[in-house]
Amino acid sequence: MTRMTFAEAARRALAEEMRRDPLVWALGEDLVQGGIFGQYKGLSEEFGTDRIVSTPISESTIMGAGLGAALCGTRPVVEMRIADFTLCAMDELVSQIAKVRYMFGGQGRAALVVRMPQGMWRNSAAQHSQCLEAWLTHIPGLVVAAPGTPADAAGLLKAAVRSDDPVVLMEPKNLWTAEGEVPAEIAPIPFGVARQAAQGDALTVVTWSAMVPVVEQAARESGVACDVFDLRSLWPWDEAAVIASAQRTARLLVVHEAVTVSGFGAEVVARVVEALGPGGLKAVERLGAPRAPIPFSPPLEDSIRLSPTRVAAAIRRVAG
Amino acid sequence: MSSASNETARRVAMLRDMARIRAFEREAVAAMRSGEAPGVVHPSIGQEGVAVGVCANLRRADRITSTHRGHGHAIAKGADARAMMLELHGRAGGSCGGKGGSMHIADFAVGMLGANGVVGAGIPIACGAAQAIRLTKEDAIVACFFGDGAVNRGPFLEGMNWAALYRLPVLFVCEDNGFAAFTRNSAVTAGGGPAVRAEACGVPAAAVDGEDVLAVDAVAAELVARIRGGGGPQFLHAKCYRWEGHTGTDAAAYRPAEEAAAARDRDCIRRLAALLDPDEVAAIEAEAAAEMAGHRAAAMAAPWPDAGAAFTDVQDAGAPA
Ligand SMILES: Cc1ncc(C[n+]2csc(CCOP(=O)(O)OP(=O)(O)O)c2C)c(N)n1
Numbered sequence: 001m002t003r004m005t006f007a008e009a010a011r012r013a014l015a016e017e018m019r020r021d022p023l024v025w026a027l028g029e030d031l032v033q034g035g036i037f038g039q040y041k042g043l044s045e046e047f048g049t050d051r052i053v054s055t056p057i058s059e060s061t062i063m064g065a066g067l068g069a070a071l072c073g074t075r076p077v078v079e080m081r082i083a084d085f086t087l088c089a090m091d092e093l094v095s096q097i098a099k100v101r102y103m104f105g106g107q108g109r110a111a112l113v114v115r116m117p118q119g120m121w122r123n124s125a126a127q128h129s130q131c132l133e134a135w136l137t138h139i140p141g142l143v144v145a146a147p148g149t150p151a152d153a154a155g156l157l158k159a160a161v162r163s164d165d166p167v168v169l170m171e172p173k174n175l176w177t178a179e180g181e182v183p184a185e186i187a188p189i190p191f192g193v194a195r196q197a198a199q200g201d202a203l204t205v206v207t208w209s210a211m212v213p214v215v216e217q218a219a220r221e222s223g224v225a226c227d228v229f230d231l232r233s234l235w236p237w238d239e240a241a242v243i244a245s246a247q248r249t250a251r252l253l254v255v256h257e258a259v260t261v262s263g264f265g266a267e268v269v270a271r272v273v274e275a276l277g278p279g280g281l282k283a284v285e286r287l288g289a290p291r292a293p294i295p296f297s298p299p300l301e302d303s304i305r306l307s308p309t310r311v312a313a314a315i316r317r318v319a320g
Numbered sequence: 321m322s323s324a325s326n327e328t329a330r331r332v333a334m335l336r337d338m339a340r341i342r343a344f345e346r347e348a349v350a351a352m353r354s355g356e357a358p359g360v361v362h363p364s365i366g367q368e369g370v371a372v373g374v375c376a377n378l379r380r381a382d383r384i385t386s387t388h389r390g391h392g393h394a395i396a397k398g399a400d401a402r403a404m405m406l407e408l409h410g411r412a413g414g415s416c417g418g419k420g421g422s423m424h425i426a427d428f429a430v431g432m433l434g435a436n437g438v439v440g441a442g443i444p445i446a447c448g449a450a451q452a453i454r455l456t457k458e459d460a461i462v463a464c465f466f467g468d469g470a471v472n473r474g475p476f477l478e479g480m481n482w483a484a485l486y487r488l489p490v491l492f493v494c495e496d497n498g499f500a501a502f503t504r505n506s507a508v509t510a511g512g513g514p515a516v517r518a519e520a521c522g523v524p525a526a527a528v529d530g531e532d533v534l535a536v537d538a539v540a541a542e543l544v545a546r547i548r549g550g551g552g553p554q555f556l557h558a559k560c561y562r563w564e565g566h567t568g569t570d571a572a573a574y575r576p577a578e579e580a581a582a583a584r585d586r587d588c589i590r591r592l593a594a595l596l597d598p599d600e601v602a603a604i605e606a607e608a609a610a611e612m613a614g615h616r617a618a619a620m621a622a623p624w625p626d627a628g629a630a631f632t633d634v635q636d637a638g639a640p641a
Contacts, residue, residue, distance in 0.1 A: 056478070060475045067445050068447060092444060105420065143635060165636050192637060
């Protein structure tokens, strides 16, 4: 194990994949310069500017070219800079990449990775802070992963590069500089397997992405013994682990940074209720953002951000 | 073979391709009108010279991206016409197993990377295909077909700049049939037109009469040679006319009948046929008609896809339960 930042872990994982497979390459804005979070730092020096490609600000074509390149046998890593800019490439992602294998009867596959750092970070305001994972889990054809630790950032990126499915990797912008232990040998992490971050019988807490360290801290500070699951991937997601835990605890809290309304937490709760029956839970709560854009001013942004204190209060509420 | 007989053989082959496309689409339109083929077809009848003149200069390893009006591109690139007809009928054995239909026909075996239901969407895909070809050092190029309507979409601008910037081996083919669905494209397009826009991004452009297949062939040969020689992307603006409505059931009441009649007088097939032996032409056309009628009958006799096919080829991880 080595201690390193999220960005460094992700950088290492991509470098290792690019060394392993010459068909892996990356395209996006400012990649030759290391990417805006340093997650591509040094890669153009090692792999050249044909494999680490700095592109024009042309999101449709960054995404669409990734697809064309995948259909011709390479494995592109498509960098969207931040998730909000994916909105300029939605046709390419949703109606092209997610559909080609199916529409063409299995003739071609979009074996590519789309990286889209998301969420609140340094008062970026309404157009640079959104969490849109629920939009993409809704789209058949896509795998959606949302790591919350450096080790998972590395392991999920490796799995994404090797996957024959198109994989959306939503990295939490706020955690690029967070440190954690990363195995010396980074192994791909299978999609749909949650990481259990804490164990306890009082309730089941489910989270992912930037809320992972917040929830872990809240669980410690709450004094309540809970099962905490970091889902790591949202489609597929580890329904079995969450349902089994909720069956035991009968209490479920889902915490995410995204807007609560129509958030992925709604899906988690619905699946658990379907599995356990309408009387299967004694308490259930979703904790997310209010249905408001992200404001700029620090105190205003803080009023929307979930703190360990607020999550700990919710843990105590749901524990009863 | 002498060069004269080579030339004749090339013309005969192009006539056959155009006749096959027209016969295919005549059957497709009839099948759509009768309800035998579900959904919508967008016929390219009258525009066959563009697809055939361009694809006559492509090799099997070359790729194409196509549009909602893409039967001609597919057939000209060598796609399996029987499988295409089955696809139009939603049957098992169709190009895409019945899961795509007319607007999503693909035939990867011959480098046909897919028709597209989204105007302009093939342009970024073609750019990426060319980038992959470069990265893997494949000896191939990409031809990217789109209509004049696509030049008003953002991906057109992005793609021209992108292809020029990276000097990608792409031939952009703008099939300018004058209409974007029910609207005359000139009524909604400012500036100097598709070629001017391409050149503004640094993609050299040539114009051609798309209803003259020999002219298309000659210009395409030159552009393709430049691309294969490392000259970067080239743009071909091919003027043509859509004889039928936007879809197989659109009566095209928004344009004067004389205009369409005049276009029929410029028929790319008749113009080439006039240079060939009439008996041979008649035989080729009869053969094409019989082939496509046979495919249509085969499509009607073909089974529907297995019900389970609705849930296959979605994705590996997290596939439908
Ligand atoms: C992005 C997008 N907008 C609108 C449509 C609906 N539509 C389908 S074909 C078409 C006209 C396209 O015109 P053009 O590109 O000139 O091709 P043509 O139909 O003339 O072959 C339109 C508007 C679409 N498919 N995609």
